[in-house]
Amino acid sequence: MSLPAPARHHNILRFMVDRGDPTPITGKQGFMTNTGEFVDRETAGHIAIIAGQIERLKWPPNLYSEDLW
Numbered sequence: 001m002s003l004p005a006p007a008r009h010h011n012i013l014r015f016m017v018d019r020g021d022p023t024p025i026t027g028k029q030g031f032m033t034n035t036g037e038f039v040d041r042e043t044a045g046h047i048a049i050i051a052g053q054i055e056r057l058k059w060p061p062n063l064y065s066e067d068l069w
Helices: 009-018 041-050
Strands: 030-032 038-040
Touching: 030 041, 038 041
Parallel strands: none
Antiparallel strands: 030 038
């Protein structure tokens, strides 16, 4: 599940609840890469640093959407 920028995780969760998906919503949270692969927050943090998107993580070892905006 993804939504257009600047959607963040809470926006996606709210969208899913509003459309009637079962709650509570469980599972890993993470990011979609530019190739469409889902990665967890820790892997996404490594990718963001290597790609030069960020210099460091604000809440290591996990990446959050707030790190990127």
